[in-house]
Amino acid sequence: MLLVLLALILAMGGVMLLNKALTPEYGLDLAGGTTVTLQPITPDGSDPSEESLNLAVNIIRDRVNGSGISDAEVAIAGDNIVISVPGVGQEEVVKLVGTTAELRFRQVLAIGAGAPTPPGEMSTQAPTPSASPTATGGQGTPAPKPSATAPKPSETAAPSPTGSPAGRGLSSALTDPSPAASAQPGKGATPSAQARQNGTQNGTGAARQGKGATPSAAPSSPAPSTSATPSAQATPPAEESVAGIDLGGIDEAVLKEFQALDCSKKDRGQGAQDEPNKQFAGCSDDGSVKYILDKAAVTGTAIDSAEAGQEPSTGEWLVQLSFKGQGPEQWTKVTTTAYNSQEPRTQVAMVLDGVVISAPVIQEPITGGRAQISGGFTLETATELANQLKYGALPLKFEKGSIDEVSSTLGADQLRGGLIAGAIGLALVVVYSMLYYRGLGVVSVLSLAVATILTYQSVVLLGHFAGFRLSLPHIIGLIVSIGITADSFIVYFERIRDEMKEGRRTLRAAVEVAWVRARRTILIADAVMFIAAVVLYFLAVGGVAGFAFAMGLTTLIDIVVVFMFTKPFVALLARLKFFAKGHPLSGLDAERMSVQPVAGPKTVSQEA
Amino acid sequence: MAGLVSRLYRGEVNVDFVGRQKLWYSLSAFLLVISVAGLIVNGLNLGVEFKGGSVFSFKAPSATIEQVRGTIQEAGAHQVIVQTTNNGWRVTTESLPEQEVTAVQNAVTKRFGGDVTLQVIGGSWGGQVADKAVIGLIVFMLAIILYLTMAFEWKMALAAIVALIHDLVITAGVYAWSGFEVTPATLLGFLTILGYSLYDAVVVFDMIKEVTAKLGTTSKVTYTQAANDALNHTLIRSLNTTLVAILPVAAILFIGTTLFGAGTLKDLSLALFVGMIVGTYSSLCVATPLLVTLKEREPRYRKIAERLAATGGAGAKTEGAKAARQTVTAGAAKAAAADDKRKKK
Numbered sequence: 001m002l003l004v005l006l007a008l009i010l011a012m013g014g015v016m017l018l019n020k021a022l023t024p025e026y027g028l029d030l031a032g033g034t035t036v037t038l039q040p041i042t043p044d045g046s047d048p049s050e051e052s053l054n055l056a057v058n059i060i061r062d063r064v065n066g067s068g069i070s071d072a073e074v075a076i077a078g079d080n081i082v083i084s085v086p087g088v089g090q091e092e093v094v095k096l097v098g099t100t101a102e103l104r105f106r107q108v109l110a111i112g113a114g115a116p117t118p119p120g121e122m123s124t125q126a127p128t129p130s131a132s133p134t135a136t137g138g139q140g141t142p143a144p145k146p147s148a149t150a151p152k153p154s155e156t157a158a159p160s161p162t163g164s165p166a167g168r169g170l171s172s173a174l175t176d177p178s179p180a181a182s183a184q185p186g187k188g189a190t191p192s193a194q195a196r197q198n199g200t201q202n203g204t205g206a207a208r209q210g211k212g213a214t215p216s217a218a219p220s221s222p223a224p225s226t227s228a229t230p231s232a233q234a235t236p237p238a239e240e241s242v243a244g245i246d247l248g249g250i251d252e253a254v255l256k257e258f259q260a261l262d263c264s265k266k267d268r269g270q271g272a273q274d275e276p277n278k279q280f281a282g283c284s285d286d287g288s289v290k291y292i293l294d295k296a297a298v299t300g301t302a303i304d305s306a307e308a309g310q311e312p313s314t315g316e317w318l319v320q321l322s323f324k325g326q327g328p329e330q331w332t333k334v335t336t337t338a339y340n341s342q343e344p345r346t347q348v349a350m351v352l353d354g355v356v357i358s359a360p361v362i363q364e365p366i367t368g369g370r371a372q373i374s375g376g377f378t379l380e381t382a383t384e385l386a387n388q389l390k391y392g393a394l395p396l397k398f399e400k401g402s403i404d405e406v407s408s409t410l411g412a413d414q415l416r417g418g419l420i421a422g423a424i425g426l427a428l429v430v431v432y433s434m435l436y437y438r439g440l441g442v443v444s445v446l447s448l449a450v451a452t453i454l455t456y457q458s459v460v461l462l463g464h465f466a467g468f469r470l471s472l473p474h475i476i477g478l479i480v481s482i483g484i485t486a487d488s489f490i491v492y493f494e495r496i497r498d499e500m501k502e503g504r505r506t507l508r509a510a511v512e513v514a515w516v517r518a519r520r521t522i523l524i525a526d527a528v529m530f531i532a533a534v535v536l537y538f539l540a541v542g543g544v545a546g547f548a549f550a551m552g553l554t555t556l557i558d559i560v561v562v563f564m565f566t567k568p569f570v571a572l573l574a575r576l577k578f579f580a581k582g583h584p585l586s587g588l589d590a591e592r593m594s595v596q597p598v599a600g601p602k603t604v605s606q607e608a
Numbered sequence: 609m610a611g612l613v614s615r616l617y618r619g620e621v622n623v624d625f626v627g628r629q630k631l632w633y634s635l636s637a638f639l640l641v642i643s644v645a646g647l648i649v650n651g652l653n654l655g656v657e658f659k660g661g662s663v664f665s666f667k668a669p670s671a672t673i674e675q676v677r678g679t680i681q682e683a684g685a686h687q688v689i690v691q692t693t694n695n696g697w698r699v700t701t702e703s704l705p706e707q708e709v710t711a712v713q714n715a716v717t718k719r720f721g722g723d724v725t726l727q728v729i730g731g732s733w734g735g736q737v738a739d740k741a742v743i744g745l746i747v748f749m750l751a752i753i754l755y756l757t758m759a760f761e762w763k764m765a766l767a768a769i770v771a772l773i774h775d776l777v778i779t780a781g782v783y784a785w786s787g788f789e790v791t792p793a794t795l796l797g798f799l800t801i802l803g804y805s806l807y808d809a810v811v812v813f814d815m816i817k818e819v820t821a822k823l824g825t826t827s828k829v830t831y832t833q834a835a836n837d838a839l840n841h842t843l844i845r846s847l848n849t850t851l852v853a854i855l856p857v858a859a860i861l862f863i864g865t866t867l868f869g870a871g872t873l874k875d876l877s878l879a880l881f882v883g884m885i886v887g888t889y890s891s892l893c894v895a896t897p898l899l900v901t902l903k904e905r906e907p908r909y910r911k912i913a914e915r916l917a918a919t920g921g922a923g924a925k926t927e928g929a930k931a932a933r934q935t936v937t938a939g940a941a942k943a944a945a946a947d948d949k950r951k952k953k
Contacts, residue, residue, distance in 0.1 A: 032691065035698075076730035077663070407692040418873050421863045425856025432851060473796040476860065476876050480800050483853020483884075484807060490848045491811060498841075517818075524759050525810045531751050532803045539744035544737065547796045551803060 001568040005450070005560070012457040016464075024456075025463030026086065027471030027546075028073060032407040033086040038398040040079060047079055052395040057081055062391040073543075081398070084406070086469045103300030103389055104276055105331070106293035107338050108347035108359055109250050112258065113289065250292055254279040263287040285355045293349050293356070297334035302327030306389035308382035309372075317377035319386045321370065328369025336365035352385075353397075418472060422479045429486065437493060443569055444489050451485045451561045458553055471543070474550045481554035484529065488562045492518040492570070508574045515567055522562055529555040623843070626836040629897035636774060636894055643781020650784045655702075655791040656687055658738065660730040662704050664712060667696035668720030675719070683715040684708045687789060703728070741795070745802075752806060760813055763902040768809040771887075771895035775805045779883045786878070793876040801883030804853070808846065808891040815842045816896065820903075823912065830916055831909040835900050839892060850888040857881050 016022060025031075040048040040056070053076055061074040064083060073084045263283035276296035283290050304324035311318055323331055338348050339362045349359035350373060358373055373385070429448070434441035455478055462468035495514035500507065533552030537545050625632075668676065676697055677690050685701035685708065692698070704712065713724040749769055756765035779801060783790055819838040820831055829837075861877035903909055 035693070075660070077727055078729075082729060404693040404695055404698070406698055418860060421860040421873075422856050424863055425859030428855040428859065429852050432855065436848065472873070473793040473876060476793075476857075476873075476880070477796065477800055479856045479860070480804070480853060480880060482856065483849065484804070486852040487807070487811070487845075487849040490845050490852070494842075494845045494848075521811055521814045524814055525807050527755065527759075528752060528806045528810050529803045531755055532748055532799075532806070535748040535751050536741075536744045536799065539747055540737075540741045543792050543796065544741045544744065544799070547799060551799070 001564050002572075005564040008560075008564075009450075009453060009457070012454075012461060016457060016460055019464055021460050021464035024459045024470045025468065026408075027469040027474070028084055028086045028408070029471050030408050031086055031469075032405070033084055035402075035404045035406050036083045036085070037077070037402045038081045038083065040081070040396040041399050042396065048396050053079070053081065056394045056396050056398075059391050059394055063387055102353055102394075103303065104296035104351045105298040105334060106280065106296050106349050106351055107334055107341075108291055108344050108349050109279070109294055110258070110292040111289060111344045111347075112291075249294075251279045254281050254292055257281040258290065258292045261290050263290050280351070280354075282349075282351060282354055282356050284359070285352075285357050289356070289359075291349055291356055291359065293351065296351075297348070298323065298327055298330040300389060302330065303389050304369075306386040308377075308379065308386045317379055317382040319373045319377065319382050319389070321372065321389065323369040323371075328367075331369060331371065332365060332367045335362045338362040339365050418475060422475070425479065426482065429482070433486075439573070440493050440496075440570070443566060443573065444486060444493075446569065447489055447561055447566045448482060448486065450565045451482065451557055454557045454560065455481075455554060458557065462553075468549070469546070471546070473543070473547055477547060477550050478554060481551070481558070484554070485558045485561060488522045488526075488558055489566045491521050492562070492566065496570070508571075511571050511574045519563075522559070526555050526559055622837075622840050624836060625839050625892055626832050626897050626900050629893075629901070632893035632897060636890070639778050639781070640774065643778050643784065646781045646784030647777075650787065652780065652783055652790045653787050655789050655794075656689065656700050656729075656731070657792050658731045658790070659703060660728070661687070661700055661702045662709060662712075663727040663729050664699045664701070664716065664724050665693075665696065665727070666716055666720065666724040667722050668716070669696070671697070671720050679715050679719050680712055683712040685712060700729070748802075756810070756813075760817055764813045764817070764899055767895045767899040767902065768806055768813065770898055771809055771890040772802060772805050774890050774894055775801055775883055775886045778886050779879055782878070782882045788878055789875050791875050794879050797876045797879030797883070800880060801887060804884055805887035805890065808849070808887050809895045811849075812839065812842050812846065812891045812896060813899070815839075816899070823909070828916070830913040831903050831906075832900050832913070835896060835903075839896055843892075846888055846892060850884060854881065854884050857884065 038060075040053065042048055057074050057076055060081060060083060061072070064072045064074065064085060072086065075082050075084075258281035261281050261283065264287055276299055279295060280293045281290065282293060302323045302325055304322045304327070307320050309318055309320045310316065334348055338346050346361045347359045348362055349356045351357070377385070426448070430441075430445050433444040437444060459468065459470055459478075463470065492514065495518040496507075496510050499510035499514045530552055533548045533555060536548035537552060540548060664680070673690050673692075676699060677688050680688050680690075680699055680701065685704060687700075687702045689700040690697065691700075701712070709726060713726070716722075716724045749772075753762070753765040753769060756762075756768055776798060779798065782788075783794070788794070816835050816838040819841070820834045823829070823831060823834055857877050857880045860873055861881050904913060
């Protein structure tokens with residue numbers, strides 16, 4: 001046991017060294033942090049309702065502190081929302097919390113090139129959307145590969161050459177997640193779609209310019225018959241379907257909007273203002289493609305859970321969704337409709353905050369209420385999107401206000417004072433233990449030392465890997481928990497002394513018998529603490545949850561210390577003559593326990 | 609005194625905790641009434657984090673934290689949290705009325721120069737955080753009642769929860785009367801007490817359960833006496849534990865605040881200090897007598913009490929207590945022997 005514990009401590013120490021994590025991460029009150037002010041924007045410029053602000057605060061709090069242990073604070077300030085996150089350089093938080101994350105699934109009705117593109121430029125890089133001047137890597141995707149016009153018939157994980165989300169696919173998690181399902185290019189099909197568009201529509205300047213690109217797209221297309229090719233050339237039916245383009249069902253106003261839409265402009269996102277009950281003209285998030293989309297078929301509120309995960313065969317990061325309520329039904333319906341439609345209406349677009357983040361071709365109706373978004377994600381971006389989707393959409397759109405780095409709310413003097421006083425208190429505990437328990441005091445002091453080491457290591461490791469932030473209340477809580485740890489072996493020692501008082505067994509036997517009874521008490525009492533910690537951790541939010549986490553942690557450490565250190569150590573000491581013979585300094589001497597050599601119970605009753 | 613200590617050390621005390629229940633109940637009732645009165649009359653001095661407040665931002669490159677804090681306190685604010693930002697200073701105070709806001713702004717401008725911007729902020733711990741904490745507490749109490757009912761019995765669960773509420777109300781009362789600020793840190797202190805109070809009661813109840821389990825129809829002691837004996841048996845443990853837990857807290861409260869001034873430390877450690885003392889007191893003097901009152905109504909324990917009262921008369925009580933010890937220790941020995949046997953097998 002002792003060796004196991006030693007190994008545990010050394011292992012944790014090793015991990016700490018390997019990760020160069022030697023000090024805990026501190027909370028807002030001790031380390032300061034970054035304060036971000038978000039200003040809500042309403043469509044008509046009116047003040048946001050208090051209700052929607054409160055809702056936004058709750059969602060932001062979940063997003064920024066989903067696990068509840070990072071000690072972040074979110075407050076309403078006037079009409080603004082102020083977020084305080086511990087630690088400096090937390091600008092990425094702004095992105096995480098400020099995004100509305102209004103997700104809608106809409107069937108694609110028509111597609112066009114995102115921007116008016118000079119024909120010359122188009123011809124060099126056509127037919128992929130990478131020709132668009134605004135094409136950015138977005139979402140941490142790989143850099144464009146200029147040579148990618150050559151089709152890769154079976155490579156699926158590699159999106160279109162832009163490396164943009166164009167290559168993102170969507171497939172049912174329940175159906176075989178074969179590459180074909182997710183690799184069918186969504187936006188990759190754009191040029192041909194554009195061609196169709198032009199064929200029936202003598203459109204705007206943008207459309208005419210796009211027309212110029214079409215011929216160059218066609219010749220360079222090797223047109224492989226497999227649908228798995230990620231590049232734009234992969235849509236052989238393009239020419240046939242040009243004539244078959246159907247503008248039916250498209251709202252005139254939306255069509256005009258679509259024609260006027262220039263995705264190369266910076267502010268192409270329409271924010272949360274896309275009405276779910278209306279058709280919508282929007283851009284892909286790299287600006288290379290624009291879409292006319294049908295009414296929302298499924299909205300983000302139908303998302304039950306969202307997790308970042310990896311495609312088992314390719315290792316590609318993706319976001320897995322499952323729907324709830326009406327969601328699965330709606331999802332089956334829209335995928336069935338899309339499957340039975342003509343190009344480009346076989347695509348279902350996923351619109352996040354008014355921007356199309358992916359528009360995969362539906363290979364088959366997807367039942368079962370699960371879906372996955374794949375392509376071009378990294379662990380971070382997949383997790384970020386999953387969190388945004390999981391905790392729901394903000395009811396308001398926000399503009400990023402000021403970002404300030406703030407110092408700690410407590411002076412350094414407070415922390416120092418707390419630590420010094422705590423150290424004095426612990427020293428008193430040590431003195432008291434030694435005076436009262438003599439030899440056994442050594443055990444209690446060593447147990448406390450082990451508990452302290454384990455606690456420190458846990459806090460450091462949790463800070464490094466789980467974002468646990470130590471605040472002043474946590475520190476005080478940890479100091480108090482030392483009392484609880486101490487109680488565990490006080491219970492045990494008193495039991496040993498009870499056994500010894502009965503005077504009929506050796507110390508070695510007493511240590512074992514007392515342990516059986518003390519163990520039950522310790523477990524029941526610790527269970528109470530642990531229930532308190534678990535309930536509060538899961539039900540409370542903000543600092544309360546963080547504190548509950550620390551409470552649960554110390555309770556576990558208490559059990560570890562008592563079971564793996566105190567008990568084995570006492571058993572070890574019991575073999576020593578010093579303790580077994582009841583030396584006056586051992587804390588187990590007969591005189592101090594008023595044990596007469598003859599019979600314990602009788603003596604007790606006489607004195608009582 | 610030395611005699612008492614050494615008798616305590618040897619576990620030879622026999623304080624009649626349960627028998628003096630009227631005294632304890634009166635004392636607790638008195639404390640509770642005072643606490644509730646304090647909560648009604650004074651209310652709690654809630655911190656900025658709960659109620660929201662005013663945030664002043666200004667640039668004063670040459671100022672020190674102490675100067676900034678002093679200036680704003682002189683201008684009339686009581687709760688002052690000073691932070692530096694990459695843009696100068698950020699000072700959070702309680703919600704100030706308009707004229708005090710002006711006073712603060714003027715004082716800052718006069719002392720440090722420059723403009724002062726004001727922002728009114730809501731509580732970062734208000735609304736949902738507080739609501740969810742309350743929901744969490746209620747669920748927690750139900751979970752604990754359920755758990756203790758399974759581990760012990762519902763009467764013990766009830767007694768433990770009553771003692772817990774007793775502790776929390778009295779601690780809150782101390783805050784109401786002292787006017788100490790209730791910050792998130794204080795709230796977390798309350799939560800610590802909650803855990804501590806229950807923990808203490810559970811350890812005591814565990815011993816009571818063990819001792820009273822041996823009571824039969826022919827017992828020479830009543831439930832009351834057996835419970836009281838169990839209390840005395842764990843008295844050493846209770847006192848030791850409280851002392852060990854309270855020493856660091858007392859150090860923080862007294863040394864920390866005298867040396868380093870008031871602040872979060874003081875607010876937090878007061879809650880813990882009071883809560884722990886009350887928690888230990890309530891386990892011994894509230895939870896247990898309450899439990900005994902509940903248990904003595906059970907027919908089997910009432911029968912024992914009636915039989916002993918009839919035969920033993922006035923002296924039954926003290927005699928009984930002695931006998932109880934004998935039963936207890938003998939019983940314990942038997943149990944231990946059984947354990948030994950199991951071990952050998």
